[in-house]
Amino acid sequence: MANANPKTGGLWLHLSLSRITFIVWLTWLGSIVLMWGMYRFHVMHPHFLPLTTLLVIQLIGALAVVLAGLLRLVRGPQRLRALSWLLLATTPIWLWAAYISYGMWVGHSRSVPMAPGPVVKLGAPAASALLDGIVRYKYPNRLEGQRVVMIYDQVPDPTADVAAMDRFVQQMEELLGQRCKTKVHWIRGSVIGLGEKYNQGLAFGPPVTDQNEPTWIDRHEVAHFVLHHHCGPDNTPPNILVEGWAVMQSDYEPSRLARAWRLKRNDEVLTLRELTNDYWYNNQEDRIYTQGGVLVEFILREYGPKKLFELYTTCKPRTFADDCRRILGVDLDELDRRCWADVEKQVSEIPELCEPHPFQHVKVGEGVDLAAWNAFIEKYLSGQKQLEALYRQVQMEIESTEYYYSEDGIKKISSERFIVFHDGDRHRRMIEEDGYATVAVAAPSGSFILHRKSDDSQWTQDNLPHSDIPRLAYSYCRISSQFREEYLRIPNRMLPHFLGILDVTITAFEQFTQDGWNRVRISCRDSFVSPKVRYLMNGSVVFRLDAYCTLQSANSSATHDDGKSTVDRRLEIEYGPTHAGIPVVRSIRSERKWFDNSRDVCVTDIPRCDFGPTPEKEFTLAAFDVAPPGRWAWLHKIGVPWHMLVTCAGAAISLVLGTTVKGFLLVRKR
Numbered sequence: 001m002a003n004a005n006p007k008t009g010g011l012w013l014h015l016s017l018s019r020i021t022f023i024v025w026l027t028w029l030g031s032i033v034l035m036w037g038m039y040r041f042h043v044m045h046p047h048f049l050p051l052t053t054l055l056v057i058q059l060i061g062a063l064a065v066v067l068a069g070l071l072r073l074v075r076g077p078q079r080l081r082a083l084s085w086l087l088l089a090t091t092p093i094w095l096w097a098a099y100i101s102y103g104m105w106v107g108h109s110r111s112v113p114m115a116p117g118p119v120v121k122l123g124a125p126a127a128s129a130l131l132d133g134i135v136r137y138k139y140p141n142r143l144e145g146q147r148v149v150m151i152y153d154q155v156p157d158p159t160a161d162v163a164a165m166d167r168f169v170q171q172m173e174e175l176l177g178q179r180c181k182t183k184v185h186w187i188r189g190s191v192i193g194l195g196e197k198y199n200q201g202l203a204f205g206p207p208v209t210d211q212n213e214p215t216w217i218d219r220h221e222v223a224h225f226v227l228h229h230h231c232g233p234d235n236t237p238p239n240i241l242v243e244g245w246a247v248m249q250s251d252y253e254p255s256r257l258a259r260a261w262r263l264k265r266n267d268e269v270l271t272l273r274e275l276t277n278d279y280w281y282n283n284q285e286d287r288i289y290t291q292g293g294v295l296v297e298f299i300l301r302e303y304g305p306k307k308l309f310e311l312y313t314t315c316k317p318r319t320f321a322d323d324c325r326r327i328l329g330v331d332l333d334e335l336d337r338r339c340w341a342d343v344e345k346q347v348s349e350i351p352e353l354c355e356p357h358p359f360q361h362v363k364v365g366e367g368v369d370l371a372a373w374n375a376f377i378e379k380y381l382s383g384q385k386q387l388e389a390l391y392r393q394v395q396m397e398i399e400s401t402e403y404y405y406s407e408d409g410i411k412k413i414s415s416e417r418f419i420v421f422h423d424g425d426r427h428r429r430m431i432e433e434d435g436y437a438t439v440a441v442a443a444p445s446g447s448f449i450l451h452r453k454s455d456d457s458q459w460t461q462d463n464l465p466h467s468d469i470p471r472l473a474y475s476y477c478r479i480s481s482q483f484r485e486e487y488l489r490i491p492n493r494m495l496p497h498f499l500g501i502l503d504v505t506i507t508a509f510e511q512f513t514q515d516g517w518n519r520v521r522i523s524c525r526d527s528f529v530s531p532k533v534r535y536l537m538n539g540s541v542v543f544r545l546d547a548y549c550t551l552q553s554a555n556s557s558a559t560h561d562d563g564k565s566t567v568d569r570r571l572e573i574e575y576g577p578t579h580a581g582i583p584v585v586r587s588i589r590s591e592r593k594w595f596d597n598s599r600d601v602c603v604t605d606i607p608r609c610d611f612g613p614t615p616e617k618e619f620t621l622a623a624f625d626v627a628p629p630g631r632w633a634w635l636h637k638i639g640v641p642w643h644m645l646v647t648c649a650g651a652a653i654s655l656v657l658g659t660t661v662k663g664f665l666l667v668r669k670r
Contacts, residue, residue, distance in 0.1 A: 244292025
């Protein structure tokens, strides 16, 4: 009788843990089959209950095996048998954790290489099903229209919003000649940090504001659905078509033609063949949106909506070049050439985008000498080109502080220090703020970002995937663009900023001499109409003609048409000793005065500005005493997040150890 209990306990252990483990694996297999079915039948916005039920059963079963197995490991008997079932029962949970980890990484990333394969595609309907449950809890209200189901919490006018989005979807249907097979689920907000995204019939927009109509972000995400739900399970269009279609339909960038042309002029465009290779096919970086918008617009106009629809809904990653030739009748290189030729033709018909006179849209008022104005513009453009050439090689130290003045006194908003190295296609920028410093280096040989918390601490590196790919790293594109936009504008790019975005009228053009410098003052006026109020703007800018038309000062005053509210802006620039005859900026003071007499003031000092080449070593990790990745370089290159590696390792270890222990027990039993 004394020996009966251990045997009985061992039999109970074997039967109960094995059965529960079998149930866990059976439900895991059932969830995979369910996901495969949703993927193959391209189910839009699947219900959360079937998949969630299977997941809950797996989790409860695995938890039961873990608790019972741990108890048996402590108390005995049959410890090895309990360990084997514990490991095998947790393997599906590890697999799910790895899968969800990868999905979250993809959902929050803009630079995931390679087009997704069938295994990865299974996650799209699964994620949509899980999100459906969270959405039902967070956003309790639903309003169904003819083509849209709006899911929301609080919206000022839900009926008007649904009607507006219905009209938007209808316009896209009429353009394509294809009616939507089902309705898009439009969520007015985000869940678990995923916002402004589209996934498998769910379009997540921004948080609701006081606007009564959908924003451009809402239209952008809903536009994805209109073409995506027509796709088959095996076809995957490149992101340049995916995002290009959404950009074109949503007015994501009203001046997308100007942005694309600016990329072309700056020699920053990538070829269509490059944008459909493994790295860029599934990429979501900015140039995908910029180049994609003009490409899709060109295909629609040149080849028609039917061709675009066929290409989008039938192409595949490995055969995209052949699909393009079969459907459009041209190869990728010819399509690329024709597209940019079309962009150049459109630009030639828009005066403000043409070279060498980007201000032809500016009206010249009566009493202004037109010949003098045109002569100034020619001189200004020539000076700008010389300054840009000078700033191709520069080291700058910039200190910027913002203040807020009100009746309560002066409040310091922020203080930052920048150290910028720029040498051709190599850029280095350090930002120091509140004892925290960040360095971003972008170069064809490699890009990286470093951080440190104080001056005496060690720099630590961010692992940016694919940073060793020349001219393709996201950090390279981002830092290059920011440098050109932020720093090269300082000497004299304020004229396009001041006039280029406004449909202004020049009211006065005055040349005078002050402090031994020949100067010109340009006065102008403009009116701006918003949905709620009309503004009247008057302003002036002063340039130094003898110093390559560098900007000296600018001011403007915007007044409501009721005359009660004004916003005044002032900009003053001081220059130091000249370099090659060109004055170097030493300080910039910008001020914005509001109608309640409060002021925002930004003071920027440039204590150092040296021109000339920068040693190449300054753009390497060695300049910051940071060692290369070394033996762990492969982790840096594959770009896989650590949490996914941990979960995959957990799944592999539990499966291998579990089967090994089970095999050992079977061998010993024999």
